Amino acid sequence: MLQTTTKPQTRTHFEMTCLRPSRDQLVWMYDRMTLIREFEERLKWLVETGAPVGAVHYYTGQEACAVGVCAALEPTDWIASTHRGHGHCIAKGVEVHRMMAELYGKVTGTNRGKGGSMHITDVSVGMLGVNPIVGMGVTHAVGAALSAKVRHTSQVAVAFFGEGAASSGAVHEAMNLAAIWKLPVVFVCENNRYSQSTPVEYAVADPEIAHRAAAYSMPGVTADGQDVIAVWAAATAAIHRARSGGGPSLIECKTYRYYGHHQGDDTRRYRTREEEEAARARDCIKRFREQVLTDGSLLLEELDAIDRKNKEKLDLAVIFAEQSPLPDPAELYTDVYVTEPQ
Amino acid sequence: MKSSAIAAVHELTFNQAINEALRQEMRRDPNIIIMGEDIAGGAGLAHLGFVDSWGGSLRTTKGLITEFGPERVLDTPISEMGFVGAAVGAAMSGLRPIVEIMFVDLIGCCYDQIINQAAKMHYMMGGQVNLPLVIRTAYGTRGDGKRTYGGGAGAQHSQTLYSVLAHIPGLKVVVPSTAYNAKGLTISAIRDDGPVIILEHKFLGAAARGPVPEDAYCVPIGRAEIVRPGSDVTLCGIGRMTHVCLEAAATLAAQDIEAEVVDVLTLSPLDEPTILESVSRTRRLVVLDEDTPTASMARDIAARVAEKAFDYLAAPINTINAPDTPVPFAAVLEAHYVPRPAQVIAAVLEMFD
Numbered sequence: 001m002l003q004t005t006t007k008p009q010t011r012t013h014f015e016m017t018c019l020r021p022s023r024d025q026l027v028w029m030y031d032r033m034t035l036i037r038e039f040e041e042r043l044k045w046l047v048e049t050g051a052p053v054g055a056v057h058y059y060t061g062q063e064a065c066a067v068g069v070c071a072a073l074e075p076t077d078w079i080a081s082t083h084r085g086h087g088h089c090i091a092k093g094v095e096v097h098r099m100m101a102e103l104y105g106k107v108t109g110t111n112r113g114k115g116g117s118m119h120i121t122d123v124s125v126g127m128l129g130v131n132p133i134v135g136m137g138v139t140h141a142v143g144a145a146l147s148a149k150v151r152h153t154s155q156v157a158v159a160f161f162g163e164g165a166a167s168s169g170a171v172h173e174a175m176n177l178a179a180i181w182k183l184p185v186v187f188v189c190e191n192n193r194y195s196q197s198t199p200v201e202y203a204v205a206d207p208e209i210a211h212r213a214a215a216y217s218m219p220g221v222t223a224d225g226q227d228v229i230a231v232w233a234a235a236t237a238a239i240h241r242a243r244s245g246g247g248p249s250l251i252e253c254k255t256y257r258y259y260g261h262h263q264g265d266d267t268r269r270y271r272t273r274e275e276e277e278a279a280r281a282r283d284c285i286k287r288f289r290e291q292v293l294t295d296g297s298l299l300l301e302e303l304d305a306i307d308r309k310n311k312e313k314l315d316l317a318v319i320f321a322e323q324s325p326l327p328d329p330a331e332l333y334t335d336v337y338v339t340e341p342q
Numbered sequence: 343m344k345s346s347a348i349a350a351v352h353e354l355t356f357n358q359a360i361n362e363a364l365r366q367e368m369r370r371d372p373n374i375i376i377m378g379e380d381i382a383g384g385a386g387l388a389h390l391g392f393v394d395s396w397g398g399s400l401r402t403t404k405g406l407i408t409e410f411g412p413e414r415v416l417d418t419p420i421s422e423m424g425f426v427g428a429a430v431g432a433a434m435s436g437l438r439p440i441v442e443i444m445f446v447d448l449i450g451c452c453y454d455q456i457i458n459q460a461a462k463m464h465y466m467m468g469g470q471v472n473l474p475l476v477i478r479t480a481y482g483t484r485g486d487g488k489r490t491y492g493g494g495a496g497a498q499h500s501q502t503l504y505s506v507l508a509h510i511p512g513l514k515v516v517v518p519s520t521a522y523n524a525k526g527l528t529i530s531a532i533r534d535d536g537p538v539i540i541l542e543h544k545f546l547g548a549a550a551r552g553p554v555p556e557d558a559y560c561v562p563i564g565r566a567e568i569v570r571p572g573s574d575v576t577l578c579g580i581g582r583m584t585h586v587c588l589e590a591a592a593t594l595a596a597q598d599i600e601a602e603v604v605d606v607l608t609l610s611p612l613d614e615p616t617i618l619e620s621v622s623r624t625r626r627l628v629v630l631d632e633d634t635p636t637a638s639m640a641r642d643i644a645a646r647v648a649e650k651a652f653d654y655l656a657a658p659i660n661t662i663n664a665p666d667t668p669v670p671f672a673a674v675l676e677a678h679y680v681p682r683p684a685q686v687i688a689a690v691l692e693m694f695d
Contacts (some may be wrong), residue, residue, distance in 0.1 A: 111468035143439075170423050
């Protein structure tokens with residue numbers, strides 16, 4: 001049971017209408033949320049002790065969003081991600097030791113050391129790329145959905161983006177295209193309230209991002225982004241709609257990032273201690289533990305064993321990253337073109 | 343059925359040749375789709391009898407929707423950033439999209455998708471994704487003062503913005519000049535597994551007629567072509583400028599100067615060997631480029647030749663571009679904007695002074 005890190009099968013129609021995850025799904029959700037948390041905490045420690053990992057944007061605090069959505073996806077489905085993408089990668093199934101090796105710029109990394117944190121990609125698990133040009137990944141998810149429709153597969157694409165990207169033209173254009181072409185895509189806005197230091201109330205005319213779904217004739221719902229089961233329920237409905245030809249949907253997850261925009265950002269320049277403490281009091285992992293232990297769906301020993309396993313995974317990931325070889329200097333010149341010039 | 347062993351050839355315009363390339367490739371591969379603004383036209387109005395109402399601004403995509411249907415021939419809203427981005431995502435996930443950006447002047451609306459997304463995906467993802475994306479776009483003006491479509495379109499619909507594309511590593515940029523190479527380069531671009539941008543000159547569309555094999559064929563990307571052999575000077579042309587070079591060469595021949603004309607065809611990756619080899623024989627070089635001069639292809643070619651073939655040169659290299667100004671509207675101004683044969687002739691004669 002505790003070895004279960006492969007994702008359980010799609011729910012039956014009955015399960016979906018009940019909107020209650022199975023026991024296996026609960027185990028998977030806890031496993032992935034704590035794996036993301038452990039990855040980011042370990043990474044933060046590495047950054048602060050001078051490890052050569054480049055620029056990073058911690059996902060800590062938002063774990064329920066990526067995990068809730070990906071719990072409702074199939075392995076063959078696609079996601080496109082943002083600069084704050086480690087959580088999406090792990091939730092979709094990218095291996096943490098290859099991610100860590102990428103951050104170290106090693107040839108064993110997901111991108112052979114040529115991408116770094118802001119470009120982690122693993123198309124073999126449907127992860128179309130972390131993308132730091134804010135908003136652009138959303139258009140790529142729409143393209144993957146177009147591909148699914150034209151090729152007559154039953155794949156669904158999810159576009160993760162932040163409330164900051166919601167102000168970009170790319171997101172508006174992508175939503176309109178998806179709506180007029182009825183594409184199987186789900187737009188997931190993780191509203192963590194701040195784009196760098198700029199609060200959503202200042203930057204977005206209507207800070208309820210879900211409202212804009214109406215302008216694109218698609219359903220828009222708000223989910224508690226600190227509650228993985230609430231996110232999963234909203235995602236399950238939207239993904240079902242997309243897969244059955246109903247077109248796109250928008251889910252806004254209200255969430256919070258615990259740390260700064262990037263590794264060097266001091267949040268005290270724009271957020272109060274009180275606000276941060278209030279957000280942490282609603283921590284998604286803490287709440288999940290309380291809930292499943294109270295209702296008896298999972299046992300304390302199970303949860304603790306998952307915690308231990310994920311800490312070991314990160315121990316091994318860091319060793320793997322540190323011991324892996326650097327790219328050969330000749331790699332500078334490889335893969336510029338897909339088809340080499342004749 | 344063709345019974346002849348000799349490949350059948352028919353005469354087509356530049357635009358018809360591209361249309362034939364698109365059509366033949368779409369028949370071959372069901373994963374090829376084409377999208378852009380008004381590439382079919384009258385979208386959603388089939389119930390009123392309106393089908394294929396537009397066929398693209400230069401009519402290059404006429405008839406595709408009737409053969410391939412609206413699922414593979416997609417009229418888009420005015421959302422260059424959105425639909426080029428969708429094409430990037432689709433290319434990463436199993437399709438081979440061809441996108442039409444109506445005029446190259448509009449690339450500002452989707453420049454990030456081209457230079458940060460399409461161009462870099464394969465490299466920054468460590469080679470794990472292919473990106474079989476073709477972007478077709480119209481460029482240029484004519485500058486002969488005739489008030490036909492496109493000429494006299496002013497500063498935002500007449501540019502030759504290819505150096506800002508050729509500058510980006512990972513992109514292949516081609517500029518066909520004849521019906522023959524337009525078809526062959528378009529097919530090569532479609533079959534390439536990475537992003538290729540095709541710049542189609544507005545005034546070659548209907549003007550450049552020529553024999554084109556009926557069957558599909560490739561003109562290789564990355565090769566320049568010597569289109570007129572000569573011994574005294576090399577004239578390098580790009581797109582419609584190749585025709586200006588040929589006009590100038592004909593005049594120079596009457597004065598006993600044999601100009602060799604090299605049609606560059608691919609701006610990136612540039613075929614340096616063909617250009618260097620030609621200059622090593624003729625010892626003189628004039629490069630003709632409809633783009634503005636600063637950081638232009640003309641000066642890039644000149645710099646490469648100066649670096650690698652300086653010892654062969656009998657005269658300083660000459661580059662002829664449009665001036666460093668926006669494209670003017672008034673016909674009298676536009677006529678002075680676009681490089682002309684007289685400039686080429688004057689530059690060459692100066693080399694022989």
